[in-house]
Amino acid sequence: MTSWLAAHRRACTGTLARLLRAPLASLFNIAVIGTALALPLGFYVILANLQELARDYSPQPQLSVFLAPEATAAEARALGERLKARSGVSASRFVPRAEALETLKSRTGLDDIIAGLPGNPLPDAWVITAAGADAATLDALRGEFQQWPKVAEVHVDSEWARRLDQLLALGRHAVLLLATALAFALVAVTFNTIRLQILTQRDEIEVAKLIGATDGWIRRPFLYFGAITGAAGGGAAWLMIWGVLALFNDRLQPLASLYGLPLRLTHLNGSDSITLLFFAAALGWFGAWLSVRRHLGTYNPS
Amino acid sequence: MSQIALSSVSKRYPGGHQALNGVSLAIEAGEMAFITGPSGAGKSTLLKLIAAIERPSAGSVVVNGQNVGTLRAQGIPFLRRNFGLVFQDHKLLFDRSVFDNVMLPLEITGFDRREGARRARAALDKVGLLHKEKARPITLSGGEQQRLCIARAIVHRPAILLADEPTGNLDAGYAADIGELFRDFNRVGVTVVLATHDMQLAARLQPRLIEIRSGRVHHD
Ligand SMILES: Nc1ncnc2c1ncn2[C@@H]1O[C@H](COP(=O)(O)OP(=O)(O)OP(=O)(O)O)[C@@H](O)[C@H]1O
Numbered sequence: 001m002t003s004w005l006a007a008h009r010r011a012c013t014g015t016l017a018r019l020l021r022a023p024l025a026s027l028f029n030i031a032v033i034g035t036a037l038a039l040p041l042g043f044y045v046i047l048a049n050l051q052e053l054a055r056d057y058s059p060q061p062q063l064s065v066f067l068a069p070e071a072t073a074a075e076a077r078a079l080g081e082r083l084k085a086r087s088g089v090s091a092s093r094f095v096p097r098a099e100a101l102e103t104l105k106s107r108t109g110l111d112d113i114i115a116g117l118p119g120n121p122l123p124d125a126w127v128i129t130a131a132g133a134d135a136a137t138l139d140a141l142r143g144e145f146q147q148w149p150k151v152a153e154v155h156v157d158s159e160w161a162r163r164l165d166q167l168l169a170l171g172r173h174a175v176l177l178l179a180t181a182l183a184f185a186l187v188a189v190t191f192n193t194i195r196l197q198i199l200t201q202r203d204e205i206e207v208a209k210l211i212g213a214t215d216g217w218i219r220r221p222f223l224y225f226g227a228i229t230g231a232a233g234g235g236a237a238w239l240m241i242w243g244v245l246a247l248f249n250d251r252l253q254p255l256a257s258l259y260g261l262p263l264r265l266t267h268l269n270g271s272d273s274i275t276l277l278f279f280a281a282a283l284g285w286f287g288a289w290l291s292v293r294r295h296l297g298t299y300n301p302s
Numbered sequence: 303m304s305q306i307a308l309s310s311v312s313k314r315y316p317g318g319h320q321a322l323n324g325v326s327l328a329i330e331a332g333e334m335a336f337i338t339g340p341s342g343a344g345k346s347t348l349l350k351l352i353a354a355i356e357r358p359s360a361g362s363v364v365v366n367g368q369n370v371g372t373l374r375a376q377g378i379p380f381l382r383r384n385f386g387l388v389f390q391d392h393k394l395l396f397d398r399s400v401f402d403n404v405m406l407p408l409e410i411t412g413f414d415r416r417e418g419a420r421r422a423r424a425a426l427d428k429v430g431l432l433h434k435e436k437a438r439p440i441t442l443s444g445g446e447q448q449r450l451c452i453a454r455a456i457v458h459r460p461a462i463l464l465a466d467e468p469t470g471n472l473d474a475g476y477a478a479d480i481g482e483l484f485r486d487f488n489r490v491g492v493t494v495v496l497a498t499h500d501m502q503l504a505a506r507l508q509p510r511l512i513e514i515r516s517g518r519v520h521h522d
């Protein structure tokens with residue numbers, strides 16, 4: 001067990017030594033991997049921030065239930081009772097058509113045009129607040145109310161929040177696709193780097209095999225190299241995004257204080273950052289593993 | 303049971319050349335044997351078959367009771383650790399120092415580094431190269447490279463030393479020293495098998511002589 005640990009420690013320090021022996025090449029390699037990872041990471045961070053923003057500013061989950069023009073006052077009252085009795089409705093308010101017209105007038109300043117209309121074109125309405133805010137709940141309520149008698153139309157007032165949600169979901173898919181494509185790139189970069197290393201070290205590999213090295217012993221430093229450059233690339237990506245965010249927040253500050261908005265883009269949290277490093281290390285390891293499997297067999301002396 | 307036993311071993315290389323043809327011989331533990339014969343007789347091939355660097359086309363090669371020819375790939379590294387190998391073409395690593403070349407067999411077996419460094423220096427001292435431990439092998443003379451190869455072969459204290467022309471590039475003085483080294487090893491129980499043309503060395507050490515001609519044992 002201790003000798004196993006010692007062997008791994010030695011492979012690890014050996015890999016670091018090898019990285020330092022060719023500092024420029026290592027740096028370029030890490031930069032390439034870092035850039036490949038920084039792209040999806042950046043998008044992810046922006047999406048996460050937007051999502052946070054959307055959560056903070058999402059309005060009351062309100063529905064406007066517009067009555068049919070021919071509905072009487074009694075029918076409107078009955079509908080109100082039925083709405084209040086429905087579970088999932090936490091508050092309701094009646095907006096008579098006259099009040100709606102007044103609001104329209106005062107808000108839009110279209111007095112002249114409205115005065116020119118033959119009558120009040122607006123219907124009576126119940127504005128209700130739903131207990132749940134998620135899109136599915138609101139949709140279900142809307143569908144149900146739509147079926148009720150004397151209801152002309154039901155409108156979900158927080159529709160925009162839902163659109164944003166859908167947009168964000170689309171964005172998450174795009175990030176996932178991008179991340180997958182660039183994960184392939186990372187694996188390919190590592191694969192090729194290891195291939196070149198195996199080529200330049202084939203004497204060493206041959207001699208080591210001749211004097212009794214196991215395949216595991218020969219593979220280990222390459223696998224470590226893949227994992228360590230992968231993790232270093234992940235770290236580089238993290239730093240790049242950190243720099244961009246710092247710059248952006250700096251620029252955003254005057255604008256944000258002007259509108260009194262707490263606009264500040266935040267980076268990945270601690271556990272997500274660790275996950276990123278592990279993920280990058282795993283991809284590098286995988287690329288190295290593929291390369292070693294493919295290329296080391298070629299140098300079997302027997 | 304003999305430590306090394308070949309029975310009716312033939313080796314035909316992929317090109318079609320018959321390097322060995324029905325060779326049978328047995329070498330006991332602690333023996334010193336010289337394989338002699340003209341160039342191209344098959345001496346190197348014989349050593350390579352024993353170390354599982356080549357596989358026999360026919361017959362069996364048995365080392366320490368293990369059939370080398372049918373050994374699984376995973377078993378080969380552990381078989382090879384029984385041997386100290388001196389290669390005819392040295393096979394030194396030119397991007398490592400002399401010291402690091404000698405450390406390689408110990409690194410492979412996961413030897414403790416401090417104790418390993420002590421052994422590596424002792425091995426270099428035995429072949430008279432301790433003062434060059436930091437040098438690159440490329441800066442060494444042919445004879446020095448040969449001695450470095452010997453140091454690498456003995457550093458892990460193998461049970462069997464297989465040396466292919468270990469004195470080929472050495473002047474008589476060093477050849478005699480290396481000969482003494484092999485004799486010392488043999489005295490502490492190491493089996494020594496040399497492929498050599500060096501009849502002077504043979505005359506001094508009085509080993510068992512196995513002469514090969516055109517792939518057959520001509521005289522034993
Ligand atoms: N890898 C190989 N492929 C094809 N033929 C080979 C190979 N290795 C050796 N041979 C041939 O096998 C024969 C025996 O070679 P080997 O190296 O065993 O001779 P040797 O006795 O060691 O000669 P020397 O004294 O010159 O080192 C030679 O004719 C050689 O050309």
Ligand SMILES: [Mg+2]
Nearest residue numbers: 345346390466
């Ligand atoms: Mg030879």
